[in-house]
Amino acid sequence: MGEKARTTMLCHELEDIFSREPDSALPPSAAEHLETCTVCRALAADLKAIRLASLELPAEEDAPTRVWARIRLELEAEGLIREPRLEEERGSAANWFFFQRPAFAGAVLALLILAAGLVGVRRTRTGTNLAADLNPVSLPASDDQEASLTSTEAGIESLQQVDPQVQAVFKRDLALVDDAISKCEKSVREQPGNDLAREYLYDAYQQKAQLLAVAMDRGTLGGR
């Protein structure tokens, strides 16, 4: 008579199965082992709990818009991007921007100061200073904002005398960004402790500054 074949799985054999096939269904012999071994049963339960909990961690996250902006600028700097369009708008806008640069430069500077002020609030945020940081008045002063908007609007109005089409483009584009700024400011005022709202507001200010800077560049280059 031969030896009775061992049918009971050992603990290390079960762990070997987990290692080789971490997510496959267990064979019947493993299931039998789990019925009798409290340690391995606890191990299997814990591994399952970890797998279930990991499903709650997001597989995707939104990267801040500045990431793409930086990538884009770098691609341009390296000459990897081909630009085929909008050349016809250069000529008429160029002369206007050449003369109106100071107004736009002021608007860009004001926006960058606003954004820098917001960054300063974010970077000094600590647990002990949280109460101060939560104060709604830490938002950039509205009169600085008004100054930037006023000079921007004056610039756009002057543009109408040069090229209505270009003016319409800028008006539309600035309206989009201003709308975003307005919504973000409202949220920051209503939820002073919301870091994400501040981050979006910071991004929106940066985008407006970029927008105006691009417009200035176009005018500068076309005027030469």
Add this chain to the structure above:
Amino acid sequence: MRVQARRAQTLDTCLSRALAWDEYNSRSKGRIPKIDGVPTGSVPRTRRSETGELSESEAIRLAQDGDAGAFERIYQLHSRRVYALCLRMVGNTAEAEDLTQEAFLQLFRKIGTFRGESAFSTWLHRLSVNVVLMKLRKKALPETSLEEQTEPDEETGGPRKDIGGPDLLLTGSVDRVNLQRAVEQLPPGYKAVFVLHDIQGYEHNEIAQIMSCSIGNSKSQLHKARMRLRELLQETLRDQARQQRQAARGETAGTD
């Protein structure tokens, strides 16, 4: 003239990035999770083009020709997963942003060499993982080679019998915050496999291509990652139980 045309395109790009405040709530998970060998969902990971937007293959072709919109389309299709991967690997947003930027820059610089031998997302994730691991190497964190034993004291025999007793069961006790913290403490190699598989839903054959290892190695590293997470989470539970006991003793002493 070319520079001015580039600036005009930058203008359009800035506009397309104008934020809608309520957009930040939208997220998607895109995984095919499995428990005990059974798929629990069938959410496709690859986005398809919608409403006339460029498909991935078209965007790749145009990007190889330097088309700005195509670059952005590729970024739109893949940035969320790449950023999530970077964020899970390094644990802070500033570094994750830098790593995401670097991964896409490397991708776009090399996109002319992509011939379609592997899935584009696999190629991108391989770049991303390499960028992250290089960064972690420079920070001199202990790095785990997928071919090495990383736990010198690891038992090669039966399961650890000194932990995992029934009184420290994780079932019902693992919350998202504790798990995230535990994941951050994993060695880089374990962390990468765990993030790719358990969080982002990649299969082992895909992970093997991304990590340049064998399928068997991917599976064993995943198991080791989970075992290490188990230890870390049980330590957390023990610490919490200890604090509760101390707090209870403190209250009792106060009423004596």
